[in-house]
Each structure stands twice: as C-alpha cells, then as structure tokens.
Amino acid sequence: MGVIKNTLQKQINNNNLTQYSNTTAVILSYDIVTNTATIKFPDPNGDGFLRRENVTFANTLGAATGSGVYAGQTCTISFIGGNIWSPIITGLADNLYEAKTSSDQGAYIIGVDNDNIYTKPESISPMMNDWIDENNTNQNKYNNDLWDYTKSDTSQEVHEILQSLDKYTAEESGMTNLDTKSTVKLRENGDIDIFVSHNVGIRISNTDHKIYMYGLGLYLNNKELKNCQCLCYNDSDKID
Structure with missing residues (x-):
C-alpha cells in the first residue's frame, strides 16, 4: 500500500502544481432559473473536450441583467482555485457590441441643442468678414494642418457620422x-x-x-x- 499511496500522492501533488489559464468555452444549454449553464471546453491535458454542468455565471452587473444567454454562444471561463473541474463563466466572448444598435429607436432624432440652431436671425454675415485680414501678405497665416479642410472627404465624414x-x-x-x-x-x-x-x-x-x-x-x-x-x-x- 505504501507504493500505491506514494504514487497517488505524487500525482495529486503534480495536479496541485498545475496552473490552468483562463480559456473560452461553448455554452451547450442554459438554465434561466438557476443562472447556470452546461459548457464544453478544450481539454488542456490532451485532445478532445471536457463537459461540465451547472457552471455558474460571475455576476458583475448587480441588479442589472446582461444580454440573453443561449446555446451556441462562446463564453470565457476561469478555474476556481486552479481546479480544472471547477470552472466559472466570467463573460460572453461573442461580439455583442455590433448587435447593440438602435437605428429605429431614437438614434436619429436630433438633439435639443442642435434643434435650437434652426432659430436663425433674419440676416447672417459670414464670419470670414470679421476675422480674415485681407491686407496680410503672409499667405500661410491661415493655412495649417489644423484648419485646412480642403483635403477632407466630406462624403466619408458624413458616412462615418451616420454609421456611428x-x-x-x-x-x-x-x-x-x-x-x-x-x-x-x-x-x-x-x-x-x-x-x-x-x-x-x-x-x-x-x-x-x-x-x-x-x-x-x-x-x-x-x-x-x-x-x-x-x-x-x-x-x-x-x-x-
């Protein structure tokens, strides 16, 4: 029994020394009542996948609820105490930011501060008449990289604004x-x-x-x- 005990103890010690890094997993199913999921992730000790049930989510949102969880999503996991059999889901790895768009939900309603601009005076004089010195012979005085818009692509600028x-x-x-x-x-x-x-x-x-x-x-x-x-x-x- 001494040889078997020493061999088992050596194997346990080796496992305790092994540090498993955070990795990604795939959600196979989700229980909305217990807020747990069944996941699979690559076996760090060999080929194939490991399957774990009743894996909890780390709640970092408090009373708020994050995006919906469904089968097939990719999530990030950590291992409690470095134990490969005790994973915890720390977040969702899918790119959900692109889906958070509100094109038809008020995104294009003009702001109040911009809407007030439409109240124009009866007569408008160009600002250039107030601050440009036509008698200045230095042609580079008003030309610099900060104020030179001649090389700007206005169509691209407008497209980027609308896209965001x-x-x-x-x-x-x-x-x-x-x-x-x-x-x-x-x-x-x-x-x-x-x-x-x-x-x-x-x-x-x-x-x-x-x-x-x-x-x-x-x-x-x-x-x-x-x-x-x-x-x-x-x-x-x-x-x-």
Missing part, C-alpha cells in the same frame, strides 16, 4: 434588447432616451430641462389624453 449614430460612444451607457432593439440610453450630453421603435418613446432633456414625448398618442390609465393641460412651473407655460 446608433452605437454607444465612450461617454454613453445604457441597455439595448438584442432582439427588439428597445433602448434605454444615457447620452453623452446628459439626456436620457427611452425608445421602443421609430418615434415612439421619451426623451428627458438635460439641455433645456424638458421632457419630450414621441408617439401616436398619450394615454393615462388606459385613457387617451386629449386637449389636456400640463402642470408646469408657471401658469403661462400651460399647454392646451
């Missing part, structure tokens, strides 16, 4: 349903957008401290509000 309008910027956060695209977005200018489809939603404006509602009608307790008056700060601000 329905994406989240570095300063924005929110939630987007990957199936219906319903979106709650905290915009970089402080506005809060809640939209379910094209021109159906609410915008809480941080610019002018107003609430804008979009849709085919406004209902309260299943009754449509018609010719109603809203409570405002001043009586003069009431809307008929």
Whole structure:
C-alpha cells in the first residue's frame, strides 16, 4: 500500500502544481432559473473536450441583467482555485457590441441643442468678414494642418457620422434588447432616451430641462389624453 499511496500522492501533488489559464468555452444549454449553464471546453491535458454542468455565471452587473444567454454562444471561463473541474463563466466572448444598435429607436432624432440652431436671425454675415485680414501678405497665416479642410472627404465624414449614430460612444451607457432593439440610453450630453421603435418613446432633456414625448398618442390609465393641460412651473407655460 505504501507504493500505491506514494504514487497517488505524487500525482495529486503534480495536479496541485498545475496552473490552468483562463480559456473560452461553448455554452451547450442554459438554465434561466438557476443562472447556470452546461459548457464544453478544450481539454488542456490532451485532445478532445471536457463537459461540465451547472457552471455558474460571475455576476458583475448587480441588479442589472446582461444580454440573453443561449446555446451556441462562446463564453470565457476561469478555474476556481486552479481546479480544472471547477470552472466559472466570467463573460460572453461573442461580439455583442455590433448587435447593440438602435437605428429605429431614437438614434436619429436630433438633439435639443442642435434643434435650437434652426432659430436663425433674419440676416447672417459670414464670419470670414470679421476675422480674415485681407491686407496680410503672409499667405500661410491661415493655412495649417489644423484648419485646412480642403483635403477632407466630406462624403466619408458624413458616412462615418451616420454609421456611428446608433452605437454607444465612450461617454454613453445604457441597455439595448438584442432582439427588439428597445433602448434605454444615457447620452453623452446628459439626456436620457427611452425608445421602443421609430418615434415612439421619451426623451428627458438635460439641455433645456424638458421632457419630450414621441408617439401616436398619450394615454393615462388606459385613457387617451386629449386637449389636456400640463402642470408646469408657471401658469403661462400651460399647454392646451
């Protein structure tokens, strides 16, 4: 028994010294009740795959719920205590960011600050008449890399702006349903957008401290509000 015991103890010690790095796995099934999944991942000690059931998700979102989990998704896993038989799912490796678009959910509704620009004065004088010195003989005074737009491709610039309008910027956060695209977005200018489809939603404006509602009608307790008056700060601000 001494030889067998020593051999087993040597094997256990070797396994304890083995460090398994984080890797990726494929979700085979997901249990919405227990928030666990059955996964398979490459066997680091040889060929083939290992299968583990009831693998838990590491909750890093608190009360928030992340994107839906379904069979076939790729996830990242770690091993608790370096034990290959105790994996934990740390995240989803699929590129879900591209799916978080809200093209028809308020993304192209113009901002309040931009909308106010359309209130133009009766007469506009070009700015160049105020600051360009025509008597200056130095032709390079107003030509530099920062202000020279002559080499810019305006079509490409506009295309890039339109392509990024329905994406989240570095300063924005929110939630987007990957199936219906319903979106709650905290915009970089402080506005809060809640939209379910094209021109159906609410915008809480941080610019002018107003609430804008979009849709085919406004209902309260299943009754449509018609010719109603809203409570405002001043009586003069009431809307008929």
